[in-house]
Structures are given as structure tokens and as C-alpha cells.
Amino acid sequence: MTVEEIAQGYVNVANETMCRPIRQLTEMKGHETKNHSLACFGGAGPQHACAIARSLGMKEVLIHRFCGILSAYGMGMADVVEEEQEPYSAVYGPESVLEASNREATLLDLVKKKLLLQGFKEENITTETYLNLRYEGTDTAIMVKCPLNEDGSRVDYAVEFVNLFQQEYGFKLQGRNILICDVRVRGIGVTNILKPQALEPGSGATKIEGQYKVYFGNGWHDTPLFKLEDFTYGHVICGPAIIMNGNSTVIVEPSCKAIITKYGNIKIEIESIHKVTEVAKEVADVVQLSIFNHRFMGIAEQMGRTLQRTSISTNIKERLDFSCALFGPDSGLVANAPHVPVHLGAMSSTVKWQLNYWSDNLNEGDVLVTNHPCAGGSHLPDITVVTPVFD
Structure with missing residues (x-):
């Protein structure tokens, strides 16, 4: 093996190590990674994004323009949330649901008062209600958000719970009582401290800051370097490419395509690579x-x-x-x-x-x-x- 192949091997192993908990956490909730997009966090995350997304079977990577300082940016964008919870143990049924609704109303008034005291106007406050449900004889509860029809009317919590349970575990427990564990409400005060700024549409070539030879899995590639601030809405960058800004470095791998979105973020489309199966070697890689x-x-x-x-x-x-x-x-x-x-x-x-x-x-x-x-x-x-x- 060459020095480049050994270095690439270290990167591949590191990528697979990162893929493992992503698969675990996603599959534990009954979802398949290939049905989702990969969102990047941190200054170095976008350097591994294409390879990890391909390994997970994903077709799209989303990179925020402030991904390197996303925690700080998120604090400015985040809404203020107040939650209240009250234990309530009962078998799910019409009477217990009615009692739970009465308790929800009391808790909703409490969270609204807390948000009003923080200066939020009532029209800027939204609320959500939940029931924590589980099957009798199990201790794995699922927090079920109040399901609503298109007209705003409530749907049976039990139906939503059974659907969520089957999605997560793959089966239903027939003939088993559903138990209510507690009632929870959430009040959300909508803030407008920061607002994303839209970019103007543009066209034409973008200035290349430099040209470098970069080693990818299949060899060396001449790779241009761009600055994110030089792009406008709708620009398309075909890999391989390096995109830099003040807080992160984005690697667009060969066969991938990056698109600048309306708000200056980057969407990378991942093209699957189907390798021809080779005869097993005598010495394992x-x-x-x-x-x-x-x-x-x-x-x-x-x-x-x-x-x-x-x-x-x-x-x-x-x-x-x-x-x-x-x-x-x-x-x-x-x-x-x-x-x-x-x-x-x-x-x-x-x-x-x-x-x-x-x-x-x-x-x-x-x-x-x-x-x-x-x-x-x-x-x-x-x-x-x-x-x-x-x-």
C-alpha cells in the first residue's frame, strides 16, 4: 500500500466509526438513514460529509453557512420554550383521557403565564400537548404529541401510539392495555432576534482562489478552492472542489454536486458509486x-x-x-x-x-x-x- 492509500484508509475507518452511532440512533427510532438528509455540524464536519452520506445510503447533504458556529447562531435563532409535566397513572380510556385533558388545560395556563411574564405577546405563543404512553407490562414509554386532523380536531392518542410503537419496534402488542404515565405540555415563545438573509440570484463564473492536488479514494484530482462568500443563489459546483468560509471547510467529492441555496447554505447531491465486485484477495485488506x-x-x-x-x-x-x-x-x-x-x-x-x-x-x-x-x-x-x- 502507498502512503496515500494508508492515509485514505485511516480516513475511511474514521468515517465508518462516525457512521456507526448514526445508524444506531436512527434505527433505534424505526427510521432508515437512506430516507433522510445528512446535516453537518462544526468546522470539520463538512470535510467528511460526502463520504459518510454515501456510506449511509443518503442522497443529500445539507451544510449551513454557519455550521462552524452553529451553536452560537442557534442561540440567536432559537425560540423560548417552557415545559410542565404532571404524573398521571391510569389505563388509557375515555375517562382517563378526559381527566388528562383537564390537567393539560391547567398546565397550559401555567406555561402561558411564564412566557407572558418574559414579555411575549399571546399571538407569539404556541402550545403543544403530549401524553407519555406505554403498553401494560413494559417499561418503555413513548411521548406522543397530540395528533390533529387537517381541520384541527384531535385524533385518538392510542392510534398514534400504536403506529409509533410499530415503527420503532416492528410489531404491535395485541390485547394489551395502554397506560398513561404522565401529562406534558410545551409553550413556545416565538422570537425574531435573527432572521436569515436571502441571497440575490446570480450567474457567471466564480473566482477560483487556488488549485490543489487532492487525493480521493480513486487517486489524485486537480481540485479548485472557492470562497463561500463569492457565490450567489443558484450557483452549482461540481466536485471535486473545496469551499471555505470563516468557520468551516467543505469538501465536495468527485461525482458529487454542490448547490448554493437561497439563504447561502450548501446542498450537496450525492451520486452513488457502484463498485464491481472483485475476487477476494489472498491477503485481506x-x-x-x-x-x-x-x-x-x-x-x-x-x-x-x-x-x-x-x-x-x-x-x-x-x-x-x-x-x-x-x-x-x-x-x-x-x-x-x-x-x-x-x-x-x-x-x-x-x-x-x-x-x-x-x-x-x-x-x-x-x-x-x-x-x-x-x-x-x-x-x-x-x-x-x-x-x-x-x-
């Missing part, structure tokens, strides 16, 4: 090994978090008495999450037995459940769930 190690480990950890959050058993939820892992086509261990290791010894044998038993009869969507000691199991109470994945 250490960089790719590290990257895939992060990805496989992230999958195993996500399996464990889902199991823990959806379980009712104390052994699973609190003692974490389980193991989650990925296995290869030969039933060899690929990656395991940091769970109870005692189960891992038997899991490989269980997977191997199931592969031999079912042979070519496995199909997409099949789930195998076993606890048979002769089929690789360790104890009868230890149940192994195996889900085959096909390429």
Missing part, C-alpha cells in the same frame, strides 16, 4: 476488515438493543442474559455484540445444525426457533432464534 468489523458489530449491537427494549423478562431487560451475533455461510462466527459470552459457544453449533438440517429449503423471511440440546442447544430454557439472510 486491513482497512476493509476494520470497516466491515464496525458494520457487523453495529448490526449485532442493534439486535441486542431491540431485544432488550421489547422484552418483558427481567432476565433479558435488566440482567441482559442473552447473546446476539452474526455467522457466515459456514456457521463460523463473524461478529458478536458485548453480551453474555456463555451463549456464543453453542450458537455456532446450533446454526451449523440448522443449516445442515434445512439445507436448500431455507427462504427469504424464514425464522428458525430451537432449544433442542441435540441440535446444538445448551439448556432447554435457552432459545435460539436464527434468521437467514440472502444476498
